[in-house]
Every structure is written in C-alpha cells, then in structure tokens.
Amino acid sequence: xxxxxxxxxxxxxxxxxxxxxxxxxxxxxxxxxxxxxxxxxxxxxxxxxxxxxxxxxxxxxxxxxxxxxxxxxxxxxxxxxxxxxxxxxxxxxxxxxxxxxxxxxxxxxxxxxxxxxxxxxxxxxxxxxxxxxxxxxxxxxxxxxxxxxxxxxxxxxxxxxxxxxxxxxxxxxxxxxxxxxxxxxxxxxxxxxxxxxxxxxxxxxxxxxxxxxxxxxxxxxxxxxxxxxxxxxxxxxxxxxxxxxxxxxxxxxxxxxxxxxxxxxxxxxxxxxxxxxxxxxxxxxxxxxxxxxxx
Amino acid sequence: xxxxxxxxxxxxxxxxxxxxxxxxxxxxxxxxxxxxxxxxxxxxxxxxxxxxxxxxxxxxxxxxxxxxxxxxxxxxxxxxxxxxxxxxxxxxxxxxxxxxxxxxxxxxxxxxxxxxxxxxxxxxxxxxxxxxxxxxxxxxxxxxxxxxxxxxxxxxxxxxxxxxxxxxxxxx
Numbered sequence: 184x185x186x187x188x189x190x191x192x193x194x195x196x197x198x199x200x201x202x203x204x205x206x207x208x209x210x211x212x213x214x215x216x217x218x219x220x221x222x223x224x225x226x227x228x229x230x231x232x233x234x235x236x237x238x239x240x241x242x243x244x245x246x247x248x249x250x251x252x253x254x255x256x257x258x259x260x261x262x263x264x265x266x267x268x269x270x271x272x273x274x275x276x277x278x279x280x281x282x283x284x285x286x287x288x289x290x291x292x293x294x295x296x297x298x299x300x301x302x303x304x305x306x307x308x309x310x311x312x313x314x315x316x317x318x319x320x321x322x323x324x325x326x327x328x329x330x331x332x333x334x335x336x337x338x339x340x341x342x343x344x345x346x347x348x349x350x351x352x353x354x355x356x357x358x359x360x361x362x363x364x365x366x367x368x369x370x371x372x373x374x375x376x377x378x379x380x381x382x383x384x385x386x387x388x389x390x391x392x393x394x395x396x397x398x399x400x401x402x403x404x405x406x407x408x409x410x411x412x413x414x415x416x417x418x419x420x421x422x423x424x425x426x427x428x429x430x431x432x433x434x435x436x437x438x439x440x441x442x443x444x445x446x447x448x449x450x451x452x453x454x455x456x457x458x459x460x461x462x463x464x465x466x467x468x469x470x471x472x473x474x475x476x477x478x
Numbered sequence: 479x480x481x482x483x484x485x486x487x488x489x490x491x492x493x494x495x496x497x498x499x500x501x502x503x504x505x506x507x508x509x510x511x512x513x514x515x516x517x518x519x520x521x522x523x524x525x526x527x528x529x530x531x532x533x534x535x536x537x538x539x540x541x542x543x544x545x546x547x548x549x550x551x552x553x554x555x556x557x558x559x560x561x562x563x564x565x566x567x568x569x570x571x572x573x574x575x576x577x578x579x580x581x582x583x584x585x586x587x588x589x590x591x592x593x594x595x596x597x598x599x600x601x602x603x604x605x606x607x608x609x610x611x612x613x614x615x616x617x618x619x620x621x622x623x624x625x626x627x628x629x630x631x632x633x634x635x636x637x638x639x640x641x642x643x644x645x646x647x648x649x650x
Contacts, residue, residue, distance in 0.1 A: 212598060
C-alpha cells in the first residue's frame with residue numbers, strides 16, 4: 184500500500200515531465216522553422232495563440248462592459264424613466280394649457296376686435312355654466328345687473344348672434360337664451376337679396392329655420408343670413424348663419440334651413456350689448472350692416 | 479555512477495554513430511546507436527529515466543547532425559518514455575521481448591521523425607519500410623547483444639578467469 188502511494192505521485196511527475204519535454208521540443212522545433220509567410224513558426228504560433236487569448240480576453244472584457252452598461256448601469260433607469268414619464272405628463276398638461284390659453288387669447292382678441300369695431304356699448308362676459316335642464320338651451324354668464332345687464336339684451340360673439348338675456352339678471356350673473364332654443368327667435372334678412380323673415384330655433388338639424396319668407400323671395404343655398412334689427416333686441420347686421428336648404432313651401436312661405444354661424448357647443452366668451460331692448464320697429468330698408476361695412 | 483555510465487554510453491553511441499554515418503541502407507542509416515542507448519536506458523531505468531535519456535541523447539544527436547534541433551529529441555523522448563512505461567508493465571528480461579521492444583521502438587522513432595519532418599517541411603509523410611525494418615532489426619540485435627554483454631559479460635569473464643586459474647594450478 185505504501186508502495187502504491189509512493190509510486191502514484193512519481194508516475195504523475197513523470198507524466199508531467201514527459202508532457203513538458205514534448206512541448207519544449209515542439210517549441211524548440213517551431214523556433215527554427217519558418218512558416219510560409221516567412222515568420223518563424225514559434226513566433227507565428229505564439230502570436231496566433233496569444234491573439235486568441237487576447238481575443239478571448241477582449242470578449243470577456245466586452246461582455247463585462249456590456250453587462251455593466253446594459254444591466255448594472257441601468258439600475259437607476261427605471262426610476263429615471265418614471266421621473267421622465269411624470270415630467271412628460273406635466274409637460275403635456277402644460278402644453279394643453281398653453282394651447283387652451285392661446286385659443287382663449289385668440290377668442291378674446293376676436294371679442295376685443297368685435298367690441299372695438301362696433302359702435303354699440305358692450306360688456307364682455309364669460310360663460311360660466313350651461314343649463315342642466317335638457318330641452319332648454321340657455322347658458323349662464325358672469326355679468327349681471329351690477330354690470331348694467333338687463334333682460335332682453337342681445338348677446339353676440341365674434342362669429343355672430345348668440346342669444347339674448349332672459350329672466351331677471353342677478354348682480355353678477357345672467358341667463359342667456361341661445362338662438363337655437365326652440366323658444367327663441369330673431370328678425371333676420373338674407374344679406375344678398377334683402378329678403379326678410381324670422382329665424383327661430385327648431386329641434387332639427389340644422390337647428391335654425393328662416394320663417395316667414397315668401398315663396399317668391401330670392402333665397403338660395405349658401406346665402407348669408409344676418410340680423411335685421413327690427414325685433415328691437417338684436418342689433419342689425421350681425422351674422423346668424425348660412426342657408427343650407429331653401430325649398431318652396433306648401434303655403435305662402437319658403438322652407439329655409441339655416442346653419443348657425445356660432446358654434447353653440449363651445450361658447451366661452453361673449454359680448455352683451457348694453458342697449459335695452461326697444462319695441463319692434465316696422466320693417467324698413469336697413470342701413471349698411473357691420474358685415475357690409477366689413478366688405 | 480549510473481548517470482555517468484549513461485552519459486558515457488550516449489557519448490560513445492554518438493561517436494560510433496558519426497563514424498558509422500556512411501553505413502546506409504535505402505537512404506537511412508542502418509543503425510542508430512543513440513536510439514539503442516535510449517531504449518536500453520528506458521528498459522533499465524523506467525519511464526522517467528527513458529525520457530530524460532531520450533531528451534538528452536536526441537538533442538545531442540540533433541545538435542551534431544546540423545538539422546532542426548528538437549525533432550530527434552522529440553522522437554527519442556517519446557520513445558524513451560513509452561519504452562520505459564511498457565518495460566514497467568511487461569517482463570522484458572528475456573532477449574526476445576527486448577528484441578521486440580528495440581524493434582518496435584525503432585519503427586516508432588522513425589515514424590515519429592518522418593512525421594515531424596513532414597509537418598515541418600510541409601510534405602507528405604513517407605516511411606521507407608525496407609530501410610526502417612532493417613534499421614529496426616539491426617538496432618534490436620545490437621540492443622539485445624548489449625544487454626547480453628552487460629548482464630552476462632562479467633560472469634563470462636569471471637568464469638574464464640576461474641578456468642584459467644584452475645588450469646594454471648594443475649601439475650602433471
């Protein structure tokens with residue numbers, strides 16, 4: 184047993200020595216032999232082996248670097264990503280706010296232009312509420328009796344006539360009946376042919392009808408409909424809408440559908456004409472309207 | 479003592495080998511005395527001794543030959559190790575097994591040498607069988623005779639001396 188234990192390491196040492204000697208001989212041979220490229224085989228083999236080692240080492244380094252860069256180095260990326268998302272959401276909200284502000288500024292600018300262009304005394308008002316009761320198309324504005332607002336005063340916008348003040352205004356609020364309300368009406372005239380009639384709200388699409396216009400009147404699709412001012416409420420010459428359908432009626436009057444000029448679903452700022460309503464005047468040849476003046 | 483004997487044997491083998499360099503059969507030297515010494519040493523001292531003797535003898539032979547140093551050393555190291563290892567595995571104390579070992583070792587040595595030259599010189603492997611077999615036979619014969627001489631030589635000398643002494647004491 185002792186002999187076996189003693190001979191085993193000896194054999195191993197002999198084997199190691201054998202391998203070392205063989206390798207040494209190979210190195211010695213390689214050092215003397217030129218490769219096809221003229222470089223000694225030892226140098227070529229050494230360079231080849233060393234280049235492989237360098238390649239493997241570079242691969243390991245690259246792997247480590249990529250691992251560090253792609254995984255370990257991105258430990259804070261999630262938190263940073265969340266922060267960036269929050270920042271992006273804030274910026275989107277700010278952008279929307281800025282867009283809304285710009286749109287509001289544009290609307291106010293248009294309102295200011297209208298206020299300056301018209302000779303009528305007006306006060307700017309902001310729509311603060313709609314009407315929760317379906318079927319009744321009114322809105323509430325933030326101007327009231329303390330601002331000089333009274334019942335039946337006309338409400339206009341840069342696009343055209345909006346409606347009139349109904350009910351008794353509060354000190355700082357008033358209710359405005361929209362022109363498209365089925366109970367609302369306004370004296371109107373075809374701007375091109377001066378054919379007069381009455382615009383009234385209907386539960387149809389388009390939501391306005393020009394009534395009391397003779398079948399003989401010259402009304403075609405596309406004609407502009409403006410206020411005539413004869414109703415004593417709305418100032419004359421303000422846009423009401425555009426004729427969308429004009430047909431011969433069964434009776435004396437034509438069936439005329441009018442598309443409103445004002446987008447009633449998105450009214451935000453209006454002007455209240457601080458001219459008290461007067462009794463309706465008999466129809467007469469109107470003077471030049473603001474639209475005509477503009478032309 | 480053993481190391482000195484081995485070195486002396488190698489030197490003698492190299493000297494004789496260089497002397498017998500002209501003795502060729504089929505392009506190959508008819509006998510390789512250095513290889514005989516290597517195989518002899520491997521069979522006598524085992525694998526470790528065989529590979530050391532093979533390395534030393536091969537490198538010396540290469541150095542004297544003027545060729546690529548290392549090819550003979552490689553082949554003789556391989557042969558010395560294998561012969562030493564095989565000699566430890568089998569009983570090779572009889573002339574015939576020794577003859578076989580010398581014979582096989584020579585063929586292995588020649589094959590290994592030719593293979594290395596084929597690799598180094600980028601040529602096809604070529605082993606001149608008649609010359610190789612002849613050298614193997616001569617080497618084996620020389621090796622067995624060397625063993626016989628070393629192992630039995632002292633006994634023969636002692637026996638002759640004893641016979642001479644007994645004849646001298648006879649008085650007729």
